[in-house]
Amino acid sequence: MEQLNYNLLFRWFVGLNMDDAIWDATVFRKNRQRLLAGDIADALFEAVLKQARQRDLLSDEHFTVDGTLLETWAGQKSFRRIDDDQQPPAASGGDGGSNPTVNFHGEKRSNDTHCSTTDPDAMLARKSRGTPALLSYHGHLLTENRNGLVVSTRTTQAYGTAERDAALLMAEQIPGTGRVTLGADKGYDTHDFVGELRHMNITPHVAQNDTNRRSAIDERTTRHDGYRVSQRKRKRIEEVFGWMKTVGLLRKLRHRGVEQVGWVFTFIAAAYNLVRIRNLMRGAPQPQCA
Numbered sequence: 001m002e003q004l005n006y007n008l009l010f011r012w013f014v015g016l017n018m019d020d021a022i023w024d025a026t027v028f029r030k031n032r033q034r035l036l037a038g039d040i041a042d043a044l045f046e047a048v049l050k051q052a053r054q055r056d057l058l059s060d061e062h063f064t065v066d067g068t069l070l071e072t073w074a075g076q077k078s079f080r081r082i083d084d085d086q087q088p089p090a091a092s093g094g095d096g097g098s099n100p101t102v103n104f105h106g107e108k109r110s111n112d113t114h115c116s117t118t119d120p121d122a123m124l125a126r127k128s129r130g131t132p133a134l135l136s137y138h139g140h141l142l143t144e145n146r147n148g149l150v151v152s153t154r155t156t157q158a159y160g161t162a163e164r165d166a167a168l169l170m171a172e173q174i175p176g177t178g179r180v181t182l183g184a185d186k187g188y189d190t191h192d193f194v195g196e197l198r199h200m201n202i203t204p205h206v207a208q209n210d211t212n213r214r215s216a217i218d219e220r221t222t223r224h225d226g227y228r229v230s231q232r233k234r235k236r237i238e239e240v241f242g243w244m245k246t247v248g249l250l251r252k253l254r255h256r257g258v259e260q261v262g263w264v265f266t267f268i269a270a271a272y273n274l275v276r277i278r279n280l281m282r283g284a285p286q287p288q289c290a
Contacts, residue, residue, distance in 0.1 A: 041267040045153070048273045052149055057280060059146035060176060062226075064183040064234040067140040067163040068241045069127055070155075070261065071252050074119035074135045082115050111159070119256040125158035137258060139250070139265045140166035141240060142174075145183070145233040149276055150240060150269045155262030164193045171202055181205045181226060183234035191216045205230035243275075244268045 011018065052058050111123045122135040140163065142152035152170040156162045167188065174180055181203045188194075189209040194216035197204040205227050208215045221227055245251040248268035255261050 041263045041270065045266050045270040045273075048270045048277070049149075049151065052273065052277055055277070055281065057147050057277065058149060058151065059144040060180070061178070062145035062181045062183075062230065062233070063151070063171075063174065064143050064145060064230070064237050065141070065167040065170060065188070066185060066234070066237045066241070067138050067166060068245075069125055069134070069136040069158060070139050070250060070265070072116075072119050072122040072135045072137060072261075073253055073256060074116045074122050076135070078116045078118040079109060079114050079124065079135060080117060081113055083113075121157060121256070121258040121261075123158045137253070137261050138162040138166070139241075139244075139261075140170065141237060141269065142167075142170040143237050143240060145230065145236075147276065147280055148233075148236040148240065149273050153262075153266045153269045155258060155265045157258060164188055164190065168193070168196055168200075171197065171200060174202070177201075179203060181230055183230035185234070186210070189215055189217060205234070207231060207234075240269075240272055243272050248272065 008018075010016075011020070011022075016022065049058070109124065114124075116122045116135055119135065122137065124133045125136045125138075126133040136158040138156045138158045140154040140156065141150050143150050152173055154166045154170055156166055164187075167182075167184065171182060179201050182197060183205040184207065186207040186209040188204075188206045191214075194204045194206060204217065204221065206217050208217050208222070244265075248271060250265070250268055253261055253264070255264050
């Protein structure tokens, strides 16, 4: 009886009559490709942002930008020399077969000379010193500081200046002509990046790099209370990345190619905004009946 109720609920939800045939796996697979090929993720993201604007949940003055590495599904064995079609030599004593043990020790591997055969857009990158280099993409977010909602996304290959390049592109999309602030961590503390923001009439609330005595951020910026507020607010963007990687299942990607990864990244960001809006509205004061 319970299974029958679920079947009736499913038919009602998708608009099927009792005697209509239920779709098989082939239909779902074809529809999935249509969704990936279209602009559905961007359309959903903009529709969710429209709802947030209507509820006055977005700031139009203060923003934060950051990026994170997204580990690809491609394995290290697929990362081979561009000019060599041969598999690297198997490790001594390793078993053969279609998936042999491969020894990469002593081999210099870089994105200039190597490429993944299963995901050519992926690049080797490491989060910090002492961590392993993994085939990855870079996911970038621009959030507003009032409620921490995502207002722009971008996905790039994991090259060295990807975070700053993507940040400038997203900053250009901030609507309006008034002066706004943009918070960021110390990885964005470069003279080129800060200078470009000021040229765009954006106040750079970038954390000072302690290891760089020639920081691009000086006392003209740090002496203001707004700078300290931005530094406190900008850390909330890490909560978004954490949600997207755990609840949104982006800790290890299931799609290949920068376009499909970008589609999924934007779609999950829209889902985060929906959950965030629901939580904000749940805590909002309810109107009193007359």
